[in-house]
Amino acid sequence: MSGATDPRLLRKAPPRPLRLSWADERFRNIVWQVLVVGGVVGIIYWLWSNTTYNLEVRRIATGWDFLWREAGLPIGESLIEYDPSMSYFRALQVGVLNTLKVALIGIVLATILGTLLGIARLSKNWMLNKFAAAYVEIVRDLPLLLQLLFWYALLQGLPGPRQALNPIDGVFLSNRGLKLPFFVWESAHSWALLTAVAGVVATVLYRRWARAAQARDGQARAVWPAALAFIIGAPIAVWAAMGAPFTPDVPALRGFNFRGGIDVSPEFFALLLGLTLYTAGFIAEIVRAGIQAVNQGQWEAAEALGLPRGRVMSLIVLPQAMRVIIPPMTSQFLNITKNSSLAVAIGYQDIVSIANTTLNQTGQAIEGIAIIMLVYLTISLSISLFMNWYNKRIALVER
Amino acid sequence: MMPMRRSLATLVGVATTLFAAALPAQAQAPAAAPAAAPAASTLDAIRARGTLVCGVSTGLAGFALPDSQGNWRGFDVDYCRALAIAIFNDPTKVRFVPTTAQVRFTALQSGEVDILSRNTTWTLSRDTSLGFDFAGINFFDGQGFMVKRSLNVQNARQLDGATVCVQPGTTTEQNLADWARGARVNIRPVVIERLEDNVAAYNAGRCDAYTTDVSGLAAIRATQQNPNDHVILPDVISKEPLGPLYRHGDQRFGDLVRWLHFGLIGAEEFGITAANAQQMLASDPRPEVQRILGRTGELGRMLGVDNAWMLNVIRGVGNYGEIFERNLTPIGLQRGRNALWTTPGGLQYAPPFR
């Protein structure tokens, strides 16, 4: 709002005294609002008092003390150290991390796959085009739970550990999951990783500088040599300077199972696969719609300038399409997160699975459900906030 | 915009004050306010509804499993039928609600079911902080392991490093963790909610072993394509006293369920069966038999049901031994500890009927 508003618009109607009469609209509004708000407050109070009373009569435990009690529940996979002698709080943390793990990896993979499929849907190549169309239709029409059970059953159909498939040395695929060789993680590796993160930041800053410089002198500067040095070179130097430790940790069959290496469980893999493939179908349609929303004239104008097709896509069309794509994309990201709760069906221990077991064992259903709601609300709001910020950043700047 | 927002804030203030003023009046009579106070007896609610709602498992052969016509059959199911006969003199006046291990307690707490008759272990926390009472132990059990015969495992300790399938929300998963810790055995759990999916994972070889109550193992083994391919290991790692449970505080309903169980035991002890109950009522000279069958005394009435309750129950489902034989003997379970106390090793015992 600028100061140039017409002064006539600022003048208010003279305040009219409130009459305590049904004929007065303002009075009516106030009465209705008092009744509605009062009713809502009353219902909440009734629900609350009813619940506490009934919990009390049945001697059902309430409160949050249980969080610090020993959980005693076994968990198959965890990103942090866990054993059943730890608290319910710790077990729930494991659950939250498991949810975040599958949701974040799922979001990245579904976005990549979905974008490729969306572009393929517009391809002039008949095969590619029809394949993408068929994929989208099939995947979107089948219930996700069914797909998850399908992938899980498929993975269970793999041979047992003793007959595991061994495509490359040290890699084993069996009905116990995928075992990959790794190395013993030491502090030098942590430092190298940290350096790589700093390298990414440095690259972003360098790119910004290079752009500004190009705007000044018209000279294009390649970013990749700097990126290579910052993100790959520097971490290697740090690792080498710390003695270049490397002890391979190769999975080997011992007794019933493989030991050593890293482990992708069939439960996690089935869930990730199901969520990614399913959501990619929706994202493909969003990307296609976004690209088609960009005026054909933009293509023609860009081509008239002599830009190759690929660059037209990446420099002219996609940035504009993004504005159409981002808002519906946000809800797909939220969907992945929420759908990850179907994990219970195939035995991946996410927050819902662990909170459910917790509430079963402590009998504190209300607290358990509250925890689940809190976790999903926090994750969803974070995603929404981030996407809104990103959306604002790329929004059309009008002059 | 501003004045509008301010008026809304005032409104909320006014409304809260109004209701705050109304609070003390309500708080003084908390018992009157809640609509479904559990103090209102479950028995009355069942009578008013005209059916008993019984929580059973989702499908465990011998305990609770719908047959090809969709009729529920099994040991736990017969207890529900017996209760329906005691209350309504009609074995069909019962609705079965299948519950997974995970959701069963919420179903009972919330009043969705009147009673759980569903291989549930009596533990201290379930008896106290979960808000239940157990009516007795109708099956003495313990937790075991089942493995494929081809694995050639002889005892549970050899399971070090093995992957074990287990249902969440059970004593089973906690016992497994406890046992592994105590025995220093390294176990990888696979935790799947639905029994069917869990057993499928075991069959597919996702797990080396399946663990649950030995009775549950017997039920699962009996329904395998080839039961002989699976062995139940001799180790029993816990005590699992199973029995029906109801909401804490409803003593009247609890008394009925408890004495129904004792009645079934007593009937076996006195040799009253589905076939001879009517005849024993007419001719058996023992006074306790006459009291159980309701010809003399007021035992049924004391529990708030028809005096002929036990006569009807026994004619309908038989005594404890008959229920056991009909449902559990076919899946390969022996009486063992669940024999009458009059047999060596038997633990089933009923207090006097007077």
Ligand SMILES: N[C@@H](CCC(=O)N[C@@H](CS)C(=O)NCC(=O)O)C(=O)O
């Ligand atoms: N007795 C144990 C375990 C009871 C239990 O749920 N066992 C499983 C495995 S045998 C079962 O009956 N599942 C049937 C179902 O989920 O429907 C307990 O009370 O926690």
